[in-house]
Amino acid sequence: MKEDIVQKRTELSNVPERPEDHPMLVFLDFTNPDEIKPKLLAAERNRVSFYIREFPVYKSKGYSPLLPDEIQVVIEDPIEANNRVIGSISRRIDSGYDSYAQLSKTYRKEWEELLENKLWEVARVIMGPLSYTARTLVPTAWGMGGSNWGKGTTAYDDDEDLKKLFGDGIVFIRMNLVKDTEDDSLKRKRFLIHEFIGHAVTVDLRADTPIDENVPKCSHQPDKEWLADEITAQIMYRMGYYQNLCDVPRQQMSRKAQNTTKQSFYSENEELKYPGGIDLVIKEIVEKLKSKEVKSDK
Numbered sequence: 519m520k521e522d523i524v525q526k527r528t529e530l531s532n533v534p535e536r537p538e539d540h541p542m543l544v545f546l547d548f549t550n551p552d553e554i555k556p557k558l559l560a561a562e563r564n565r566v567s568f569y570i571r572e573f574p575v576y577k578s579k580g581y582s583p584l585l586p587d588e589i590q591v592v593i594e595d596p597i598e599a600n601n602r603v604i605g606s607i608s609r610r611i612d613s614g615y616d617s618y619a620q621l622s623k624t625y626r627k628e629w630e631e632l633l634e635n636k637l638w639e640v641a642r643v644i645m646g647p648l649s650y651t652a653r654t655l656v657p658t659a660w661g662m663g664g665s666n667w668g669k670g671t672t673a674y675d676d677d678e679d680l681k682k683l684f685g686d687g688i689v690f691i692r693m694n695l696v697k698d699t700e701d702d703s704l705k706r707k708r709f710l711i712h713e714f715i716g717h718a719v720t721v722d723l724r725a726d727t728p729i730d731e732n733v734p735k736c737s738h739q740p741d742k743e744w745l746a747d748e749i750t751a752q753i754m755y756r757m758g759y760y761q762n763l764c765d766v767p768r769q770q771m772s773r774k775a776q777n778t779t780k781q782s783f784y785s786e787n788e789e790l791k792y793p794g795g796i797d798l799v800i801k802e803i804v805e806k807l808k809s810k811e812v813k814s815d816k
Contacts, residue, residue: 540638541719542652543689543710545626548619555611557683558618561656561667562607564680565690568673569661570599575734580771583661584692586610610659614693621657621693628706629655632757640756641715644749645796652686653718655710657693664709665690666717671731689713704759708767711753716746723800728807738807744768744775745803748783752790778806 548554569576569583573593576583585593586606592598611618642648653668667674668687674680680688691709721731729742736742751766760766782802785791792798 540641540648541650541714543629543714544652544654545622545629546654546656548615548622551615554618555615558611558656559604559608560680560683561688561690562611562658562660563603564673564677565658565665565667566603566607566660567600570596570603572734579733579739581662584694585660607660614659617693618657621691622655625655625691625706625710628703629710632707632710635757637711637753637757640753641719643756643794644752644790645715645719646794648719649722651718651721653689653714654684654687656684656688656690658690659693661690661692663692663695664713666713666721666731668718668721670721670725672734687718689718704754707759708750708754712746712750715753716749720745720749720796720800723797727800727804728811729800729803737811738775740771740773740775741779741803741807743772744779745783745800747772748779749796778810779803782806 546554546557566585566589569585570589570593573583573585586602588602588606589599592602638648651668653666658665666687666689669675669681671687674687689710691713717731724730724742726735728736728738729745730736731742733739747768751760751763751768754760754766755763782799783791791802
């Protein structure tokens with residue numbers, strides 16, 4: 519398949535080769551630690567510093583980003599917390615390099631299986647034409663379970679070094695996720711689709727709206743997560759990973775969303791309201807959310 523040939527690149531370049539018809543997920547080559555460790559350090563430094571700065575915002579939205587213990591104990595003092603960033607993450611990268619490499623290898627295998635199962639063909643049925651974007655999958659020890667960190671998100675846009683290293687952006691997957699009874703392979707596939715397709719591929723369509731990718735700018739986080747969850751559920755269901763659409767797990771955060779997102783995504787008979795038109799879904803979600811905000815102000 520054309521997409522398999524394109525996607526099986528493992529070395530990161532500043533400007534990935536651009537396929538004609540779908541976005542691109544790039545995987546780091548961990549065989550050269552001297553090359554990869556500085557990239558991990560740059561990514562982890564940016565990530566941890568961001569969470570220190572935005573910790574009150576995340577806390578107010580019900581999130582608990584994981585941070586190194588020596589930073590967590592001084593989180594109320596951002597200056598001291600940032601003073602400890604480099605040493606803390608450098609030690610973790612040195613001691614846990616093999617764990618970083620193993621996660622990347624494991625998720626690359628899941629990604630290749632998704633491609634072999636016609637991921638992009640299915641995604642286009644639901645979303646329509648897919649804008650090109652590239653992300654590099656970077657394992658992380660910190661923050662939330664998964665994150666889209668790319669152009670259009672403040673933490674990424676403000677870091678010139680990171681943009682030179684990673685081009686359009688990063689998909690972070692945290693290494694130390696708590697295991698549960700669900701099949702781990704399905705969970706990993708769901709993570710990849712949620713973060714890369716649900717978030718990264720739609721980021722431009724959601725910019726400067728109540729479901730902006732930037733958490734500080736996003737006034738309706740549950741609705742944003744509901745949309746990414748439902749894109750993921752539709753794709754995985756149509757690819758045959760689940761027998762029923764309702765079997766696909768959703769995040770606890772997205773369950774808090776009001777009916778706004780569901781009414782915009784599905785028709786009354788629970789079919790897609792706008793098959794092949796995710797831009798129309800987002801437009802309707804935004805209009806309904808803004809309408810609710812106007813009513814609540816009166």
